[in-house]
Amino acid sequence: MARVCLICEGSYPYVVGGVSSWIQDLIKSNEEHSFSIVCIIPNKEFAKIKYEIPKNVVEVKDIILDKAYEISHLKVLKNKIAFKDLESDIKKILDFKNSNLEEVLRVIEKISNKKYGNPLEIIINESFWNSLLNYYNENYDSVGFNTFYWTYRNIFLNMISLAQEDIPLADVYHPVATGYSGYLSVLAKLKKGGSLLLTEHGIYPREREEEVIGAKWIEKEFKKIWIDFFYFLSRMTYEQCDRIISLFQYNKGLQIENGADEKRCEVIPNGIDIEMYSKVERESLPGFNIGSVLRVVPIKDVKMMLKGFKVALPKLRDTKLYLIGPTEENEEYYKECLELVQNLDLKEYVIFTGRADVKKYYKFLDVLMLTSLSEGQPLSILEGLACGIPFIATDVGNCREILKGKEEGEAGIIVPPTSYSDLGEAIITFYQNRDKIKEMGANGKKIVTRYYTKKQFIDAYKKLYEELGE
Template sequence: MRVCLIAEGSYPYVAGGVSSWIHTLMTSMPDTEFVIFAIAAQRKQQGKFKYTLPPNLVRVHEVFLDAHLEEQAKWGKRYNLSPSQKKDLYALVSGDENVNWENLFQLIRSKQFQNVGEFLSSKDYYDIIQYLAKTKYSQVPYTELFWTVSSMILPLFLIIRGEIPEADLYHAVSTGYAGVVGALAKVVHKKPLLLTEHGIYSREREEEIIKANWVKGYFKDLWINYFYTLSSSIYSLSDEVITLFGRNKEIEIELGCDEQKIRIIPNGIEVSDYANVVRTLPEDRIRIGAIVRVVPIKDIKMMIQMFALVEQKLPTAELFIMGPAEEDSEYYDECIQLAEALGIRNIRFTGMVQIKDYLGNLDILLLSSISEGQPLAILEGFACAKPFVCTNVGGCRELIEGRDDLYGPAGFVVPVMQHYEEMASYVLKLCEDHQLRKVMGQNGFNRVSHLYKRSAFIDGYKELYAKLGGAEKWQVSGSNYASSIVKKG
């Protein structure tokens, strides 16, 4: 069986989180062939993989959202679109109605759309934007609206017109662009479609856009509605939808996903993999850690502000922020400057490290994200019996406090964004109480040992793949799997 995993902004370019989940899934199923449809922001990422690709990964198909910059076109063509085609295109850009995705895919992949840029320079497109301007954006400069909508849909149209690798089963690991590709694959190749939603993609984009400087205030709703519209494609066309915890399921239903499609398969790890993680340093100070990428959605600045308060009360405390910083170098620089401005002395940005080399010596772990799914970082910390203080995002409360289980709290949960004083108070409470750290760490260990096993997570997907994907044998050209990797712009 061959499975095409569709990933946006994660594997194989970014380490940790969803990427780790994908890598674990593939390496745990050596008898299944995988293709990765990798969607990345910029062509400069081409071939820059953070992972050693497993032998059963037979192809990486790379697509870049900045490829539209190469499109050139003449102005003024008339496509003579039908009323239903105009309706779907308007629904896509306005967010006012449901899109008939199968009809839209057929239109965009048709011969009349051979040059996407040409359509966006056509009289038909001008008519759609003019109607949008009159009905919803009459007070906005028309040229700004025109170029904003063009920048939204041009990358999408190019993806829709692109190649879709053949497989027995398509498995998107988010909605958004990845979800649209999954929906397109089902329509083009008539194969089953599975969605795993770790965090709620459309909600995450909404949070980013609200805070973003690159989107003018009067266009924020336009962008937000657009991402919700993209998510509707795979909600409507998927055969099954997997999420990681109960609250995510509730949100998916609110967003229009059929409840009958949804089932829960939590993340999982094997605690035995962490059996050799031990303390190697003396307990002469409190060491606090965060397994996290240094990017805005992880709200590292809140963590830094929190630690400034902790260090004032406990000057020997140390904070280790363990994860890649190159993904958003500007944000990383801002974090460094903030730490310096606050006079923090005992903070270390380690970059990518072997987490197991650090976990044994840490006393408390943190997560300050604005949005999450079900963080593997918390499961890893629990496997080493470490208590957590984290924000109330995704499945974090369920992990920390349990969901109708008897294991007890494994840390503390605080509201999201700017609650660094509350987070600091809980961290200090743990710093001052060795027995509390021990009890909460053990509660986390017991919870992950019994409820979040990697074997259960893998078995759940093996069952789904067997049910949906069949068992056709594929032939890979060449003697080495790496020879079949395709790099596509």
């Protein structure tokens, strides 16, 4: 039996969705192993459990990033001399392009020692200030120091805070992304031993890069710092991993491009319970029923879906759009979507179901849609295809390969991200050709049965846990 520590960032067991469902299946299907769950979350309010925790989970540990720290100025003063000797070391960790990652980890471990105080007491030390000031003068003196300082202060508060955490002892540390969860896993491996197994559902730094580029709260000059930082965390994780898993071949290539050792990389696709979904008895309801299984959050681009549906609506008759999934994760965005429904005069056509049993809707939906800006290998697509429902999906992640790249035939239509006009045309295409719906639905069933079964996915991880947990 292996002791596995799964390390999550902003997901299981507090967020419903693909990654969290994947984790739940992984734990429940590996009853012979014990699991600790480490959850990196923004605040206490986030910690509302959405899943029934399996019996083989022995611990759930929350790590809150947004903490308030008290300062002992006496402690800061006492450590002034000790930190003076660390100024040259601190400078080495400020450049996120530094290729000597082992040196970076040594410095982080050294300056994060609790004898120097809590993360804030360390950050406000004069030596840290001097190192930042020198780095600023050498590299960023054309932009304002105030924003530069707060950018680096926020980054290193989190890094030092995580470095001071006590992580459960395990045989295998298994982060489900790079980022902070990957960084924490690296520290755990170095401090406590064990193996490091990474599974990436999407490519973390690329997803964060998209968010940073679009973020209004980050000044233009400092977006590069955040982007470099996220790639830095990924390189650090890749370097220390014993195995690196992606869900499909294209993402494996991106991992290698970003610094992963090809010899340690492997592809293990997602898998679903084919038997469970094959038992869903299809019903033929009047009209044309479209659905999407999703969290109502910006990354899913629900607004594009609504606009595309509006484009198609004049050509449709007796139609409904069901948006199936939780709405509370980003209440502001949900409110904006409701306002858009109102503004587009779609109120009688669009139904937000909230959290629901998706199999109830898989019984009668004619077509499913996914309009995400970024994805890995969506479980919702695999589930829908297993029920014989074709898809319209944006050209992100593994969507094209699933729907278009198999010898069993096409199982859906691919449209460009953000293009609601193309989405509208795709909806009309399905509406006007019911034979295409039937043909692609049958193809989809063949695809998931051959390539994406839960047994294949579980067996692969059982083998990895046995090998790495020895």
